[in-house]
Amino acid sequence: MKDNAHEIIIIGTAHVSNKSVEEVKYVIERERPQIVAVELCAKRYHALRGDVPEELSIRDILKGGKLYFVLVQWLLAFAQKKIGADVGVKPGAEMLSAIDKAEEIGARIVLVDRDIQITMQRFWCKMTFFEKMRMFFALIGTLLGIGSDGSSKIDLEKVTEEDTVTQLIAELRQLAPNAAKVLVDERDAYIARNLLSVCQDGRVVAVLGAGHRAGVQKFLSAPESIPSPEELTALPKKRVDxxxxxxxxxxxxxxxxxxxxxxxxxxxxxxxxxxxxxxxxxxxxxxxxxxxxxxxxxxxxxxxxxxxxxxxxxxxxxxxxxxxxxxxxxxxxxxxxxxxxxxxxxxxxxxxxxxxxxxxxxxxxxxxxxxxxxxxxxxxxxxxxxx
Known part of the structure; x- marks a missing residue:
């Protein structure tokens, strides 16, 4: 989609769809923008590039209250990678494709997503105890194939369609409403703020997951509704556990x-x-x-x-x-x-x-x-x- 006032062209992708990879390359080649914005932060970018991650302290994970936080984070990442393996596409392939194409045409690359650690910490802190339990067991059930009869496979080519995306996000909101707010709504606002900032320097092609397209467009059309950076990045105060x-x-x-x-x-x-x-x-x-x-x-x-x-x-x-x-x-x-x-x-x-x-x-x-x-x-x- 195109926002004529700010020259922002948004491509909504499925993170594990081969069709999305091809679409990204086609649109960037056609538009030849000055800026290519991708739904990545620095940590996720380096992870996709295969850079060596920082050392983890097992003792800190076990004793620092991060045990289930880290486990759920890994299970979420593994679930996405499992879907990608089923269709022969690595998660984030469309983002790497966008970066490679941007380098090819000499466009500036901008990482517009919120830091993954901030997102995951807010995600964990905002969820209630029962939301965490539902999320944890839903992930385990998905990975083990519990509750699936094998006939309800996701059509990844339809994941970029608005009705399908809306349904998937609605299911997440039902499972864990606070998680949906952090993973979807807050990041929509954060990405929109960054896009409004970088578009002052030229035409932008933004490569985003399909689940963020509608939300980002909403914030772009009403910039005054975007929360302040502090509201989107501060770690919430600990509430009664x-x-x-x-x-x-x-x-x-x-x-x-x-x-x-x-x-x-x-x-x-x-x-x-x-x-x-x-x-x-x-x-x-x-x-x-x-x-x-x-x-x-x-x-x-x-x-x-x-x-x-x-x-x-x-x-x-x-x-x-x-x-x-x-x-x-x-x-x-x-x-x-x-x-x-x-x-x-x-x-x-x-x-x-x-x-x-x-x-x-x-x-x-x-x-x-x-x-x-x-x-x-x-x-x-x-x-x-x-x-």
Whole structure:
């Protein structure tokens, strides 16, 4: 589409469509603009170019509250790459094609998207606990083919059509409305602001994902509605964490149960039975989570051994310990970091040592969380505790 006032020509693409690659080259050759703007930030550009990524600290990921954030980020990237592999096109191929064509005609290249780290941090902070859970399990289900009968394949050539794009975005808004706002609406505004800035220097061909075309056009036609740069890049203030509050309440309940048993002079065997249930249920489920993720026996044993204790401390998690042991055993290198950006099958993803560490930690935590709730219920029902 063309905005005559600002000489901005927008190409809406499907990020894994071969047709989009050809269309991008054709339009840039036809228009021969002074500027080619692409929906990339510096980090994504270097990733597409195959540059070596910065080293990751396993300890920081496990202990810094980034565990599920990093896991979901990798799963999102892998899902896109999986679709691309199915149609024989690498994700971002149309962006690289635009850059190559711009260099060929001597056009200036401008990266107009928001920094991926800012986007992902806002994406994670803005989502509610239940949105995160829906997103996580939806991604896992998609990757494992759960809920798909194999007959409802996406027609990627129709992904650039307005009705199809609208439907896909509507589904994202239903699954996780706050995620849609960050991934779509905010980036539309950010891209539009950058396009309005660079178009002062000449005609612009903007290569954007089809999901951003309508939103960017809306902001271009009403620049006064674009939020300030600070609003679009600032990290949101931490709000009340519902999951953490529930966790603290559960911990208080468990400690209260054992305190009640001791203070009321319950027989020692009742207290031991209650503790035994707590230890076994937490340990088995946390260890099972690590095992499902393909963890090393030492990681599984670690999850089993510490789950009873970490479930009673809001500042510890069984997955942290299991993940650190897994990292010690697997010893991931920079090659694993590079490989994770090129993997195209789920089996290869599971063979990646870095991904395996993060998955083991996440699944051990999920198992421990289930063990906490089930453990409380079993203690009440099997020990005959009466308040």
């Amino acid at each position: 519902l999951a953490k509050i529930i966790g603290i309440m559960v911990i208080a309940a468990v400690i209260g149960i054992f305190a009640f048993l001791i203070l009321t002079g319950s027989p020692s065997h009742v207290i031991l039975i209650a503790f035994g249930y707590w230890f076994i249920i937490n340990g088995v489920l946390s260890g099972a989570g690590a095992a499902i993720a393909g963890g090393h026996p030492l990681s599984i044993l670690t999850a089993f051994s510490v789950a009873w204790m970490t479930s009673l401390n809001p500042f510890l998690a069984a997955g942290w310990f299991a993940g650190l042991v897994e990292a010690w055993v697997r010893n991931p290198t920079s090659e694993d970091i590079i490989a994770i950006t090129h993997i195209e099958t789920f089996s290869d993803l599971m063979k990646n040592r870095l991904f395996r560490i993060i998955l083991v930690a996440a699944m051990a935590n999920i198992g421990s969380m289930l063990g906490t709730f089930i453990g409380i219920w079993v203690i009440f029902t099997q020990t005959g505790i009466q308040f």
